[in-house]
Amino acid sequence: MSAGLSYVRANMAVTHNHQSDAVQLDQRNGEKASCWSCGEMRAALFCESCGKLQPATPTDYFSFFGLPRKLNVDTARLERDFYQFSRKLHPDVFSRATPQEQEWSLQKSSQMNDAYRTLKDPIARTEYLLKLEGVQMEEQSKQATERARQTGETKKQVVPPDLLEEVFELNMQLEEARTNKKMGETDENLARDLRQTKASLESKHHALDDELKSYWNEWDALIDRTESGDVDAIPEQERRSVRDKMVDLLNRRSYIRNLVRDVNEVLE
Amino acid sequence: MADERVVGIDLGTTNSLVAYMQGDRPVVIPGEDGSNLVPSVVALDPNGQIIVGNSARKYLIETADRAVYSVKRLMGRGVEDVTEELKLFPFRLADDLQPGEVMRIKLGDKDFTPPEISAYILRQLRRNAERFFGAPVKKAVITVPAYFNDAQRQATKDAGRIAGLDVLRLVNEPTAASLAYGLDQKKNGIVAVYDLGGGTFDISILKLHDGIFEVISTNGDTHLGGDDIDNLLIAIALDDIEGDLKIDIRRNAEVVQAIRKSVIDAKIALSTKDSTDLEVALPGGKHYQRTIPRALFEQMVEPILQRTIGPVKQALKDANLEPGQIDEVVLVGGSTRIPRVRQMVKELFQREPHSELNPDEVVALGAAVQAQILAGGSEATKDMLLLDVTPLSLGIEALGGVVAKIIQRNSTIPASATEHFTTGVEGQTAVAVHVVQGERELAKDCRSLARFDLRGIPPMPAGMPRIEVKFLIDANGILHVSAREQRSGKEAEISVQPSYGLTDEQVENMLLESFDYAEQDFAQRQVIEARNEANTILAALDKGRGGSAWQMLSNDERSAIAQQEKFLRDAMDKDDYQAIRQAIDSLNQGTMRLAELMMDSAVSSALKGKTFDEANVGEGPTAPHPFAPAEIDSKR
Numbered sequence: 001m002s003a004g005l006s007y008v009r010a011n012m013a014v015t016h017n018h019q020s021d022a023v024q025l026d027q028r029n030g031e032k033a034s035c036w037s038c039g040e041m042r043a044a045l046f047c048e049s050c051g052k053l054q055p056a057t058p059t060d061y062f063s064f065f066g067l068p069r070k071l072n073v074d075t076a077r078l079e080r081d082f083y084q085f086s087r088k089l090h091p092d093v094f095s096r097a098t099p100q101e102q103e104w105s106l107q108k109s110s111q112m113n114d115a116y117r118t119l120k121d122p123i124a125r126t127e128y129l130l131k132l133e134g135v136q137m138e139e140q141s142k143q144a145t146e147r148a149r150q151t152g153e154t155k156k157q158v159v160p161p162d163l164l165e166e167v168f169e170l171n172m173q174l175e176e177a178r179t180n181k182k183m184g185e186t187d188e189n190l191a192r193d194l195r196q197t198k199a200s201l202e203s204k205h206h207a208l209d210d211e212l213k214s215y216w217n218e219w220d221a222l223i224d225r226t227e228s229g230d231v232d233a234i235p236e237q238e239r240r241s242v243r244d245k246m247v248d249l250l251n252r253r254s255y256i257r258n259l260v261r262d263v264n265e266v267l268e
Numbered sequence: 269m270a271d272e273r274v275v276g277i278d279l280g281t282t283n284s285l286v287a288y289m290q291g292d293r294p295v296v297i298p299g300e301d302g303s304n305l306v307p308s309v310v311a312l313d314p315n316g317q318i319i320v321g322n323s324a325r326k327y328l329i330e331t332a333d334r335a336v337y338s339v340k341r342l343m344g345r346g347v348e349d350v351t352e353e354l355k356l357f358p359f360r361l362a363d364d365l366q367p368g369e370v371m372r373i374k375l376g377d378k379d380f381t382p383p384e385i386s387a388y389i390l391r392q393l394r395r396n397a398e399r400f401f402g403a404p405v406k407k408a409v410i411t412v413p414a415y416f417n418d419a420q421r422q423a424t425k426d427a428g429r430i431a432g433l434d435v436l437r438l439v440n441e442p443t444a445a446s447l448a449y450g451l452d453q454k455k456n457g458i459v460a461v462y463d464l465g466g467g468t469f470d471i472s473i474l475k476l477h478d479g480i481f482e483v484i485s486t487n488g489d490t491h492l493g494g495d496d497i498d499n500l501l502i503a504i505a506l507d508d509i510e511g512d513l514k515i516d517i518r519r520n521a522e523v524v525q526a527i528r529k530s531v532i533d534a535k536i537a538l539s540t541k542d543s544t545d546l547e548v549a550l551p552g553g554k555h556y557q558r559t560i561p562r563a564l565f566e567q568m569v570e571p572i573l574q575r576t577i578g579p580v581k582q583a584l585k586d587a588n589l590e591p592g593q594i595d596e597v598v599l600v601g602g603s604t605r606i607p608r609v610r611q612m613v614k615e616l617f618q619r620e621p622h623s624e625l626n627p628d629e630v631v632a633l634g635a636a637v638q639a640q641i642l643a644g645g646s647e648a649t650k651d652m653l654l655l656d657v658t659p660l661s662l663g664i665e666a667l668g669g670v671v672a673k674i675i676q677r678n679s680t681i682p683a684s685a686t687e688h689f690t691t692g693v694e695g696q697t698a699v700a701v702h703v704v705q706g707e708r709e710l711a712k713d714c715r716s717l718a719r720f721d722l723r724g725i726p727p728m729p730a731g732m733p734r735i736e737v738k739f740l741i742d743a744n745g746i747l748h749v750s751a752r753e754q755r756s757g758k759e760a761e762i763s764v765q766p767s768y769g770l771t772d773e774q775v776e777n778m779l780l781e782s783f784d785y786a787e788q789d790f791a792q793r794q795v796i797e798a799r800n801e802a803n804t805i806l807a808a809l810d811k812g813r814g815g816s817a818w819q820m821l822s823n824d825e826r827s828a829i830a831q832q833e834k835f836l837r838d839a840m841d842k843d844d845y846q847a848i849r850q851a852i853d854s855l856n857q858g859t860m861r862l863a864e865l866m867m868d869s870a871v872s873s874a875l876k877g878k879t880f881d882e883a884n885v886g887e888g889p890t891a892p893h894p895f896a897p898a899e900i901d902s903k904r
Contacts, residue, residue, distance in 0.1 A: 083478075113681070113682060114685075
């Protein structure tokens, strides 16, 4: 056990700045819980005084990694932090510790893995931030379609207005191609048209990435303008404006992905 | 250095091994017969004793219905999943199985669940390690195929518990192999591990850097391996025999097993030779013989090998990598010795695969490394850390039988997800959650893990309760569920009905039974050994009676010896080994003088007319007393 303690202590210095961010979180919430082991002031991950692992606290993913709620993230640094935290939090490291510490390590490392996985992926990161902002994403997924098919309910459709005509045309083509497929026939012209549509959809999809980046920059700029870096300091109106743009983009993106998937299925 | 011994165990379909870290290198611990591999075969001998390993193999051919092999293929699976496959096995299921019960396999007049059979193998490995160290071994890391689902993992953990082991961690086989490889090569980069064993196939893609072994994606088929190749060849042989020789020997389990042995030998031979002969003696003095060139063999098994390509492509896709971006490819598992497999892997990844480490041993070696990492305190392993993933998506069955995925496949573990449920009926106090694993859209196409009943919900109007359910996949890849009703803050009681597994209570009972059995085992072994010794001493006594030394004893001495001899013979008839030992000891005492006299006469006749060294003094007074065991073992 003492080997575990000195191991953690030796690495305390390296993670210190992360801990101070996390400590700030605690202070903001007005919590000043003390360390279960030595009674001193506790930090989110490890006690600053004695280095013992602390219980998991509900923390948002950004705070876990000591990051502000900005959408542009240095993924290289995030990865390095992930590895560093893994070395300290993974259950393997606590295999000879008390059952309580093992439980905490299990909770915290799963929290960390979830956080890393979400923040690493641009879309997941965006969706997560929107969730923190209280936005419920409308499901465009195939899942929803299946559910609808099963229960007989109509699926909520959110067709992007600029695609209405294309989508109408495409749906007809897909119907025809599906019927052909069922009867074992192939229409080369139809297949070629579908492939062209798919290519056009895919390039629209790529263009969306750039558009999303611009919204990220807008959002980050809002944070930068506040002095505290605190999201709550931004006027709701300005937040909503950027939020809505991102929600709209994600819906469009999801819709296009589904279309591409439908075309792929029929062309197989 | 840890005081307590920790070992790594590869519990394989065909062979099992146990290994440990010797300094900075992992080393396989051999069995009593000196071999590193313990065949995963368990048999019931005519005396009702359980035999494991090489000695169990001959029972396959002699009394096939009293032996089990490849039990790993049955772990964590339901009867309906294995009915087809059971037709190819010589062993049968117990007759009195209820629906929903864990399957039991008949061995003679006894029956066992797959975890119990695996526990016998684990116990054998544990004994081998304890014999090697001269100390007890309780902690082990056990490997499982990366693609094993929750039920299969739980069954393996249960087997460990029944064998009296504290399973420190379940480690995925390809990951373990990469540990052995990484320790050996100390390189950074992207590594693909292609693991084709006796019954399972895994492909894992890992990123190695600075001692961290991070799995990026994994895929496989828990039903694909060398056994499938064997079964195909057996089927061809049976067809041949039926066609050419007009005999249907499918029902004759022993002959089928003989064919199986021959087919396996041929398969192995073809890895180094261009052609080999399949030869089997059939009942009625007939003989089956067929020459198999390697080209024909490759043609026959190609469809089986092709089945590995889909998972490889999917794993690469999930990792977002092209084959060219893989730095190293490592081959694991006996079946990768087949030249066509090597060629296929080389074509897939456009590079020569590594096989410097013995493909049969590398998984056990890696498990030993992980065991050391967990035990801590080793210079060689102090910077090493394994970050593995869950291979299958975890989902909940939602309205309409559709799966709502809550944890994606290839998520780094430990991983968690929180879902919220509510009640549909006023005053409802329990909610049922059906958890599945798999990638399909409908729950019925996925693997059912368990049904969780969340009870103790405070009665409220329908839709009011907010039940928060937390799903957590731990570092072993096993699921844990906890639930709380948020409005009242009450923890819900969760009763888990594993779909294909044993309940905790059942495992506990099996563990207790196994103690009794083990004790019985132990006691029986002691009896056998004591009887053997008794026979030795009685034989020596008989010999002594015919010699001159016997004449030199007094009548009292001779009748005392006769009494002790009778006492010993009586004790031998019973099963009390301590009584036999006591009788042996008293007979030893009684015959001390006789032995001395016998030795004296032996020495004097040997020395007659010879010099001291010519008389071969080694057989004289310094030789072990003919009536006593060579070593005085006071622990008995």
